[in-house]
Amino acid sequence: MGSNARFPDACASLWIDGELVHLEDLVLHDAAKDVRAPTHELTIARDVLKTRRRIAAQLSGWALSADGLRGPGAKRGLQHQMVRPAPGGSDSGGSEVEAAGAGEGENNGNDDANPLDAEFAAIDGVLARSRATIEQARAPSLAGARERDPLVYDLDWDEDARLEEWRDALRQVQGLPPVLQSIVALDAWNEISLLQHAPWIGRLFCASILRQAGVTTAAHLAAINLGLKTIPVDRRRHRDRETRLLAIGHGLLAAAEIGLKEHDRLALAKTMMDRKLERRRTSSKLPELIEIVMARPLVSAGMIAETLDVTPQAARRIVLELGLREITGRGRFRAWGAI
Incomplete structure (x- = not known):
């Protein structure tokens, strides 16, 4: 599913934490084309999106390395890198x-x-x-948490000690299969409650374990939030550890199934778009546009115009010819995806 899952997965991450963010709003916010002042939840969704991109752009083992976990904690390290x-x-x-x-x-x-x-x-x-x-x-800093507003941060929350406890949990499961390692690591992250205001980072680390072990390709960060979203909350937060581990495992299975379905959908969409190339002039820009659409989850008129070296008006015209699905529906910023 690759980069096509980034926006839906970021929205699903907020949903898991009890917040609702619309895909359209996240697309507009990411492009700095907000139609209204962004909400706190939308800002967090953008953080999830940016962190996913940051991890995916690095080597597969970076997120769990000393550089990715640059002390004294994971969130500080990731944002320091940004x-x-x-x-x-x-x-x-x-x-x-x-x-x-x-x-x-x-x-x-x-x-x-x-x-x-x-x-x-x-x-x-x-x-x-x-x-x-x-x-x-x-950027929120783990080390500076104790110096912040006590109404927002628990001053007794020792995130350094919690991080070390989570690392111990990782070391204890090193001999297990990668999928089981990721399941135990995510459950430990949730139970330790390492970060006060960023529980979503643990799910990205879970995906990073799968990527580092080769369960997913090096260029792909599994969209596990989409899978976990399908699991009832009472199972994901059950008091019994075995129930929670099984819930996470079923979430990973659901994520894999969603990814396969998305792959089939995109393959079908490409077949349908390729049919529109019949009897086209050799100078047509449609073949290039198809490649752009298949490589990126979202395309805008400006992006198409710049890549294909055409005017924005011509970009919108060939988008209509190809029959792409409009994502935003906004006049001031229009974005499309595969059918």
Whole structure:
């Protein structure tokens, strides 16, 4: 199912935690095309989506490595990776600042300013590092949880100790089959309640165990939230451990079945779209559009126009010819997916 599952899986993750997020709203929010102020739940769904992308973009063992679990906890490590500055102490914004400063100096044509270039570069570096620090400070931090509002965070919640307890649980099941390892790891995560406000990360780690063991392909992060969503909550949160483990196992089976059905749906959709290529001119853009649609879960008019080198109006026209399914239904931002 691959990247086509990311948006539905993020919505399913919120559903498991008792919140409702519509797929259309998440698509618009991810594209920064919100029609209204995003809700707290929608922001969390975007965090799930971004974290899925981050894990999928790394090597299969990254999420559970020391780098992925960069201390003192998993959430801090993942978000640190998202805002980590580039080597040299500056992020991409810093590079832009430095480039802008150099351009201004050349335009001035004043040779007397050259001795100050090093000073300006140092200031630019400080600004870049400051931006990176601010971004990291905005991200929820496990280490800083105790310094936060006691009305929001439990000050006695020792997430460092809980993380170590979860790691012990992982070490105890290393000799078991990968699927059973992932089941036990997820149940342990839920029971330990490692993170106060991000239980969804445990489910991504469960998918990462399957990916690292080769149960799924290296380019695929299993959409286990879609499977767990089909399991009644009283089974997933049962007091009996065996019942919970079986519930998670059935959730993984359901996720696999959903993935196979989605694969069949996309294969059928491609067959139907290929039929529309009959008697088309060799210069037609439809074959390229089909490849784009099959490779990405969602496509917009701007994305199609840029990839196919056509105007947005032409992009919308060939979308109609192909008969794609519209996802957003918004005039200001339209996105389509496979039938």
